[in-house]
Amino acid sequence: MKRFFQTIKNIFSIEDLRVRILNTMGFLIIFRLGSYIVLPGIDPAALTGAPQEGILALLNTFLGGSFSRASIFALGIMPYISASIIVQLLTVAVPYFQKMQKEGDSGRKRLNQITRVLTILITGFQSYGYIRGTIPNEAIINPGFFFYFSAIAILIGGTMFCMWLGERITDKGIGNGISMLIMIGIVSRFPGSIIDEAVNNRGLSGGIIFVIELLALFAVVMGVILITQATRRIPIQYAKQVVGNKLYGGKRDFIPLKLNSAGVMPIIFAQALMFIPALVGGIWRDSEAGAYIGSTFSDFTSWQYNVVFGLLILLFTFFYTAITINSNDIADNLKRNGGFVPGVKPGKQTSEFIDTVLSRITLPGAIFLVIIAVMPAFAVIAGVGQNFAQFFGGTSLLILVGVVLDTLQQIESYLLMRHYEGMMKSGRVKGRSQFAAA
Template sequence: MKKFISTIQNIFSIEELRTRILNTLGLLIIFRLGSFVVLPGVDPAQLTSHEGGIFGLLNTFLGGAFSNASIFGLGIMPYISASIVLQLLTVAVPYFQKMQKEGESGRNKINQITRVLTIIITLAQGIGYVTATIPENAILIDPWFFKASALLILVAGTMFCMWLGEKITDKGIGNGISMLIMIGIISRLPGALVAEFMTRGGAQLLFFVAELVALFFIIMAVVMLTQATRKIPIQYAKQVVGGRTYGGQRQYLPLKVNAAGVMPIIFAQSLMFLPSLGASAFADKYDWAASIATTFADITSWQYNALFAVLIILFTFFYTAITINPNQISDDLKRNGGFIPGVKPGPQTAEYIDSVLTKITLPGSIFLGLVAIMPAFARIAGVDGNFSQFFGGTSLLIMVGVVLDTLQQVESYLLMRHYEGLMKSGKIKGRSNKVAVA
């Protein structure tokens, strides 16, 4: 405890770090306050909650703003969708590939395109949000005027959330966009924890303690999955320039076991409503269609979870393949005079990196699939639906990833000022590792 208090004192003794932390907290408070501001012309008492399916997932990411019909009802999600589209385009379309290689000017162009696409996606999603999730009896003004004004406010709210995320990144600590998602998720944790405790009561208090212990070990497992890397040794050739010798040192190319992050779960989750939706169209005519619709509407069924896990494994390989290019890594190493000991530069190096990447992605994808279906197992074991979301899935992965990234940034500030860091060793794993040019 004494060491922890000393670390906190060191953090707030650095003026720049203290300012960034306060800026982050202030901007996050503004974001949370906005999630409770209801769209003009809506009666909050007539709104329905969204706990299951894709709507429930969005409501979790947005900290309840989705169900509240808030001015931040769509939050930062349209911007994330636009970013994913642009990321895929930079892999598949040569025009965007060329733009990405133009340096700072190319990134600025991509950012501008992302913002425009965000507005378009927000308008499209806003129409569906206003018409499908807000009941007619909750609208207190003229419906057409409400829809037009609500669309404008939702677009403004999303752009404001995007601005908040960028300000957190520039003036605060951590990745601002990820921080907004994390604060939305974690804001629901206290309520879910209290509700679970009240449900268990005195007779089942031991079961509640067992839930907390299980949650702790699951979090530790997710931390291991997030931090796990396979380091490939890279040797650089010695060069003599002006009588001085450069290079010759050994560095490492770290390949993450879970290089895809939470994206495979998000992709798979977006497709999991299709079997139930498609089968429900024929449920009145065929018994087998009704059975499929019922089965895949239940997130605790083994069929649902088996398909969910398989999709996550497939999407993990797909997303890893489009984000990590072994040929480009090989070319960059060759250009900078680096090589893998025992492997010839060029195509052989690319094949070696691809082979290693495939070997570590398989267990990583399987473990990611297990983490994704853990909430279903928790619900089967009797855990409340809201609290079970924190036993795995996208919510837990995002929280762990953002917290680790934030801790690493705080750690870097402490180490630069020669203060002992947050960990006993004074450094978080991966912070001091030398990374090869890739």
């Protein structure tokens, strides 16, 4: 306990780190306050409350309850994530966007502008589906063109403001701001979910079941941490060089390739796309096809939903790994610094070797990611309450573990940079961002 308080003291004794932590807390408080501001023209008393089942309940968990409250942040950061997915796909498939990506800062600025414009378009489409498909008609005080126009405009403004908050957290705070906003929404729902689960499991048998659920949750958390931290180390040997009368180099090192190099981003990307069919089904709920799509993809325990969800996770895991880890750059850096993989020629063969190893470990990592992502559906089928089951694995748990590890790694980096002891006595805290550094 003494070491814990000493670590807290060391953290707040570093001015830059203290300012970043306070900035992050301030931005997150603003985000949470905005989730309680109801859209103008809607009677809060007439709202039916949080969706109790299906994909809408999962979305409500990600947004910290703002979805069910019809707040100005009802769509949160999800449209921006969808726009980012589309732009990243275009940078892989379309030569014009590939060229733009390689233009440095100017190209990135243009891509960011395109992402923002696309975010506005996607938010406008999803806002109409949200108002038409999820808000009860009796909750709208004066339905009409002006209400729909103003509500859509406010929802677009709310999403853009959330995007701005995420960017400010990244620049002025700690860690990935977008993931941080999603995490705080999830954390805000956890205490109520675990209390509801405890209340629902009354009596001796219910208490035993609740304890078993907690133990299972602990085991799942440990499994997620192991998968997040697992690495495949590629050994590196640096050639010896004679400079003057001294011999330099000759040291051994390794390239740590993570089993899940993409982190939580494939889950976030796939989940953002899985919200679209439910919203589309809400818009055309009067038609037979719309009703089928809405009912099927609003139930995250249906096999259709889980099959599509799993395939999207597999796709985005390989895609995100490919765009974040460039085997050619790693091989070039090794060759330039006099390093080589024992038994492999420098240059092209080293790049091919790294790419082969990366492909082999990415597939099992993606499969583990899919298994964890669909576990809440099996938990619900096994009898766990839906609100608590969403923390039983799946997107919520992966985001929590990933963001917490990244944040702790950022804080530990500041501590070690200022010559303080790290946060862990047994070793360094490793975030998701530590990969493929040659």
